[in-house]
Amino acid sequence: MATSTRPSAGSAGASVDLGSNSVHLLVAAIDGHVLRPLVDTSVFLGLGAAVDERGLLGAEARGTLAKSLAAYVAIARDHGASTVTLVGTEPTRRAGDAARIVADVEAATGVPLHVATHEEEAYLTLIGVTSGWPVRHETLVVDIGGGSSEFCAVAPGSRARASGLRIGSGRLSKRFATSDPVSPAAVAAMQAAADEILRGALPSRPSELIAVGGTASNLLKVTPGATGDQVLSHARVAQALAALTTEPAAALTARFRLNPKRAPLLTAGAVIVDALMRRYAVDQVRVSEAGLREGAILVADHAGRAWRDHLADLAHGWRVERRDGARPRV
Numbered sequence: 001m002a003t004s005t006r007p008s009a010g011s012a013g014a015s016v017d018l019g020s021n022s023v024h025l026l027v028a029a030i031d032g033h034v035l036r037p038l039v040d041t042s043v044f045l046g047l048g049a050a051v052d053e054r055g056l057l058g059a060e061a062r063g064t065l066a067k068s069l070a071a072y073v074a075i076a077r078d079h080g081a082s083t084v085t086l087v088g089t090e091p092t093r094r095a096g097d098a099a100r101i102v103a104d105v106e107a108a109t110g111v112p113l114h115v116a117t118h119e120e121e122a123y124l125t126l127i128g129v130t131s132g133w134p135v136r137h138e139t140l141v142v143d144i145g146g147g148s149s150e151f152c153a154v155a156p157g158s159r160a161r162a163s164g165l166r167i168g169s170g171r172l173s174k175r176f177a178t179s180d181p182v183s184p185a186a187v188a189a190m191q192a193a194a195d196e197i198l199r200g201a202l203p204s205r206p207s208e209l210i211a212v213g214g215t216a217s218n219l220l221k222v223t224p225g226a227t228g229d230q231v232l233s234h235a236r237v238a239q240a241l242a243a244l245t246t247e248p249a250a251a252l253t254a255r256f257r258l259n260p261k262r263a264p265l266l267t268a269g270a271v272i273v274d275a276l277m278r279r280y281a282v283d284q285v286r287v288s289e290a291g292l293r294e295g296a297i298l299v300a301d302h303a304g305r306a307w308r309d310h311l312a313d314l315a316h317g318w319r320v321e322r323r324d325g326a327r328p329r330v
Contacts, residue, residue, distance in 0.1 A: 011029070011030045011082060011301065012027060012028065012029045012030060012038065012079060012080040012081045012082065013027070013028060013030055013081050013082065013083045013084075013085070013297040013298075013300055013301050014026065014027040014028070014039075014072075014073075014076030014079070014081035014083070014084045014085070014297065015084070015085040015086070015087060015292075015293040015294075015296035015297045015300070016069060016072050016073075016084070016085070016086045016087065016293070017087055017089065017292050017293050017296075018047060018065070018086070018087065018088045018089055018091070018092055018113075019047070019048075019089055019090075019091070019145055019146060019213075019214075020046075020047060020048025020049075020089070020090055020091050020145050020146030020147040020148070020168060020170055021044060021046060021047075021048065021145070021146040021169075021170060021214060021261070021262070021265070022042040022043065022044050022045070022214060023042060023043050023045050023047070023065070023068055023069070023072075024040075024041070024042035024293060025039060025040070025041050025042065025072040025075065025076065025293075026039070026040055026293040026294065026297065027039040027040075027075065027076045027079045027081050028294070028297055030297065030298070030301050033131040033132050033133055033298070034131065035131070035290075035294055035297060035298070038079045038080075039075055039076070039079055041075075043068055044259065044261045044262075045061075045064065045065060045068065046261070047061070047065070047091035047092070047095075048090065048091040048145075048146045048147040048168075048170050048171075049146075049170065049174075050091070051091045051094050051095050051147075052147070052171075052174070055095075055096045056095050056096035056097040057091075057095055057097055057101060058097070062097065062100060062101055062104045063104070065101070065104075065105065066104045066105050066107070066108035066109070067108065069086060069105055069108065069109050069111075069113075070108045070109050073086075073109045073110070073111055083297070083300040083301060084109075084111050085114065085296040085297065085300045085307075086105065086109070086111055086112065086113045086114060087113075087114050087116050087121070087124065087292060087293075087296055088101070088102075088113050088114065088115040088116065089116060089121050089145065089148075089292075090121075090145055090146075090147045090148040090164075090166075090168075091147060092113075092115050093115060093116075093117070093118075094147075098115060101113065102115065114308065118148070118150055118162070118163060118164025119162040119163065119164070119312075120308065120311055121143065121150045121164065121292060122141070122143065122150035122151055122152035122162035122163070122164065123152060123160060123162055123295070123311045123312065123314070123315040124291075124292045124295035124296050124299065124311070125141055125143045125150060125152060125212055125291045125292045125295055126139075126141045126152040126154060126160060126162075126295065126315050127294075127295035127298055127299060127314060127315060127317075128212070128288075128290045128291045128292055128293065128294030128295030128296075128298070129141050129210055129212060129288045129290050129291060129294075129295075130317055131290070131294070131298065132295075132298045132299075132302065132314070132317055132318055133317050133318075133319070134156065134316060134317035134318075134319070135154050135155065135156060135317065136156060137155070137156065137207040137208065138153065138154070138155035138156075138204065138205060138206050138207050138208075139153065139154055139155070139206060139207065139208050139210065140152070140153045140202070140204045140206035140208070140209050140210070140280065141153075141210045141211075141212065141288075142209070142210070142211050142212070142276060143211075143212045143213050143291055143292065144168065144169065144211055144212070144213045144215045144216055144269060144272055144273070145168045145169075145170075145213055145215075146168045146169055146170030146171065146215075146265065147166065147168045147170055147171050148164050148165060148166050148167065148168050148171075149164065149165050149167050149168055149272070150162070150163075150164045151163050151164065151165070151201055151202040151204075152202075152315065153202055153204040153206065154315065154316065159312075159316070160312065160315035160316060161202060161204075162202070162315070163201075163202045165197060165198070165200060165201055166197075167194065167197045167198070167272060168215075168268075168272075169215045169265040169266070169268040169269040169272065170265055170268075172190050172193065172194065172268035172271065172272065173264060173265050173267070173268040175193070176189050176190045176193070176268070177190075177264065177267065177268065180248045180249055180264065181244065181245045181246060181247060181248055181249070181267070182244070182245055182267045182268075183245075184245065187241065187245060187267065187271065190267070190268055190271040191271050191274070191275065194271050194272055194274075194275035195275050195278065195279070198275050198276065198278075198279040199279075201276075201279055204280060205280075205281075206280055206282065208282075208286060209276065209277070209280055209282045209284075209285050209286070210285070210286045210287070210288050211232070211273060211276070211285045211286070211287050211288070212287070212288045212289075212290070212291035212292075213291060214259075214262060215262075215265065215266065215269035215272070215273075216232070216269070216273065216285070216287045217287055217289060218258055218259070218262050218263075218266055218269070219232060219237075219240055219266060219269055219270055219273065219287070220232070220287055221256045221257065221258060222240045222243050222244065222252065222256050222258075222266065223236045223237070223239055223240045224236075224239060226287075230286060230287045230288070230289075231284050231285070231286055231287070232273055232284065232285045232287060233277075233283060233284045233285075234274060234277060234283065234284075237270050237273055237274045237277075238274075240266070240270045241267065241270050241271075241274075244266055244267045244270060245267060249263040249264040250263075252266075273285055299311065299314050302314065302318065
């Protein structure tokens with residue numbers, strides 16, 4: 001769902017996240033560490049599935065992507081964005097025609113496309129979740145994507161640590177989900193695979209585990225009570241799985257007002273969230289609506305065009321005090 005308001009006086013920035021499932025634009029007014037969304041919209045292009053199938057995007061898909069991004073950049077400029085940051089993630093990293101994607105996008109938009117590493121993607125997500133403030137306790141942020149997941153852990157006074165794993169809702173679904181709804185046997189196979197893959201996840205003993213991305217936020221919609229506190233527990237994930245494995249995706253889409261292309265991936269998403277709680281010995285996961293896009297806007301505003309050179313340091317957080325002293329809970 002798209003949202004849009006007009007800008008007020010002050011600075012504004014924009015970022016676009018080229019994910020495995022969706023390409024997502026955020027334009028926001030910037031006040032220190034605080035972002036006020038002006039435009040929040042996305043289009044489901046399925047870049048990850050295209051790369052999985054062909055090993056590259058190809059000319060037609062590159063053209064569609066470049067056209068979509070040109071429209072997004074125009075929207076951002078129209079809403080007063082002084083910086084527009086385009087970030088390519090897992091599907092762009094893997095695409096055999098990545099260099100052509102970068103060239104086509106810049107030719108169409110006049111804006112460079114930054115193909116982020118796993119670590120850079122994780123740092124940006126952490127910064128988005130924390131709004132650039134230093135953390136108060138050991139925090140682990142996991143961005144659950146369609147083809148991969150990025151992990152970033154940071155504790156007060158220590159260096160941020162980041163890595164990525166090729167586990168995502170789309171990848172796990174493609175491997176195991178052969179029926180609609182997904183069968184109990186397929187769910188069990190997903191759970192075993194998720195546990196095995198997550199043995200290689202970033203070591204951490206977090207006081208708080210935070211999940212971001214469309215998979216996590218859409219799981220809240222099918223979990224009774226979770227939309228109020230933005231928290232997923234083992235019990236709530238079990239409730240979500242019960243619904244997801246009982247009704248076909250089309251029925252779930254109508255019942256919970258889900259994106260019809262997102263709904264078939266949520267069973268795998270629920271399995272991943274539950275496996276994360278087991279891996280890190282926590283009882284719950286907090287879902288954050290903020291993530292990579294917010295982080296990209298903040299670092300570009302704070303560090304300028306050379307933000308990638310300073311990203312590891314920026315992941316520690318920085319202080320820009322506001323008159324009202326506002327800061328996030330992390």
